Amino acid sequence: MSEARVIPIVPLGAAQAEVERVLTICNACRYCEGFCAVFPAMTRRLSFPAADVDYLANLCHNCGACLHACQYAAPHEFAVNVPQAMARVRGETYADHAWPAALGALYKRNGLVLSLALAAGLALFLLLAVARQGSLWQAVEGGNFYAVFPHGLMVSLFAPVFLFVVFALAMAVRRFWRGISPGAASAEAVGEAAHDALRLRYLDGGHGEGCNEADDRYTLARRRFHHFTFYGFMLCFAATCMATLYHYLLGWQAPYGVTSIPKLLGISGGVSLVIGTLGLWRLNVKRHPAQGDAAQRPMDRGFIALLFLTAASGLVLMLLRGTPALPLALCVHLGAVMALFLTLPYGKFAHGVFRVAALLKWAIEKRQPNTLGVGE
Template sequence: MQQLEALTREAAALGQGRVIPIRALTTDEAEVGRQMQICNACRYCEGFCAVFPAMTRRLEFAKTDIHLLANLCHNCGACLHACQYAPPHEFAVNVPQAMAKVRLQTYTEFAWPPALGKLYQRQGLTLTLALAAALSLFLALAALLQGGLWQAPGPGSFYAIFPHNLMVGLFAPIFLFAALALAIGVRQFWRSESPGPLSGAAAGEATHDVLRLKYLGGGHGEGCNNEDDAFSLLRRRFHHLTFYGFMLCFAATSVATLYHYLLGWQAPYGYLSLPKLLGISGGLALVAGTLGLFWLNLRRHPLQQDLAQRPMDRGFIALLLLTAASGLALMLLRQTSALGLMLCLHLGAVMALFATLPYGKFAHGIYRSAALLKWAIEKRQPSRLHLTED
């Protein structure tokens, strides 16, 4: 034990600036490097998640290494609760919190266009809800001026309020811009340091880990530490509901688009149609998942998160919840005079969600998936340590 203490003390001293190669490291990135030096000397947590085996392949931590490790971290909290050097110890090792701060910097640094990267630090619950409300109000005023806001419902009522081509013209550019901005950002993250050639085995492993949210099981599969030392799978399950609920809703929209353009079948569709079945199941899963995540966020221990990002986290959760809940309400109210108002609320929420996708919490899933693929490729390559020794 005394020998381990001596090694970690030496690593802590080295991590304070004497060894880590610094290429314009920020304060938060240097802090992750310091903590990784200590963790690399200790090695107690190396089985918890992908961060620690990736860490052991490095003796030094450059900027690209720190970005990779930060995005491999799923913030499950297991290492914090197991760490003998966690606060209030003088080493103050808090890997989940340190990694969370660097993740935000990653999104900001690789954002496209670069000038919009600062939006990551400004989004919050109030801003996202205000944006959704403003867009909904704009749509409601437009519908009111056209005399369609309170019109009696009937066949094709959605398109009687907002013609199909108008809705496509409003949403397609926003969605395509969001997809392009995220793709360019992740491409820059990927190209910052190539992990090696892509193989089918690496792609399959990364896909498996992403779809199962493997590392939200705490590495050993027992779950995350949300507010205390007890393991719980609730965070993983609520993330599954949110992720697959979102994907089902996206699938519903995609199928409805094929119905409209390929088969010439116009909305609204029956309750037993494929778009409705996908949309209803996805909406219910999304409501349950976001409510659960919001509840866990309120109960989360402050040491397990970057408190400065809490408004952004809650804003994204609230926007997903509003999108799903308004979509379900729209379905239930489509035969009433409230159809127009509810349609404006739903479209405003969806538009706000698309507009903020590239510069909000949604990005963490994209970057984390890319980091998992990088790690799956890297682990199949010769270790840097062996190459250095040779």
């Protein structure tokens, strides 16, 4: 006879306890049940252990609809604020599941000033290295930036960092995944989770009109700027992958023409990223403090700033490729890219990875029998 799996009881932290409190109230009210996936998932539970709190917090997209609709929000004595409570737990989730664990504290320090200082420091290091060679301000034949930094050197700098980022994020999500015990994933569940993640389905406030920002007005701005940012990032990544195939598989050496596939992908991705990050920055500055965790805003803005700096410097580099300013622009761009990648496992980027895992958990869970017989 096989032994039943024993799930250890983990004491709730202060932020988790607040989520447990507000969800217990929400579970009795259920006015917001149709707003997003959090509330149907909530109704499948009568209690909220630490793993379930972490799961529901990462399933929340912070659209703000439930806060504006809640009859128990402040100034009511219950002071229910689901978006803020969930946001605080999400921040702790990233730190608690970070790999290596000792680096989890970086989430609290990864702010705007640190991000920009890191990008500036790396760019300065590269500028000094190029200046020492006496080639900081000179035209490069054909706009070939590999004449400034050889291809082999670029690969040796970025490949280890990229592999570490992928491995660190995979290990963090693995820890999160084991804690929430989601069960087996079917192809149908994986497809639904991917569909919901790519469409940002739950940034529509449950009614298709969008998020609440500083007031009761609904807007799709957050959803649209998130799409510009995400798909811009993916287009830039696709451009890098295509250039890698050109170099290693086809033997075509950079630089590539403006009408080449890597350049078209990179330009469109860069423009999309600039639009998206400018929009998200504006919304982040304007959003009411009650609709999130104010302590995480430096981390949010640091990530947005690095994405913008990476995209904008890449576009400027393309425009200056035929001028003596190319080495200078290249150093600034590479400094921004390196800073972005070094902070990816311990910054706001993690929220997208954990959110996809939570969406997959929900897609699996909703296909399982509801033992409570409620919320269906």
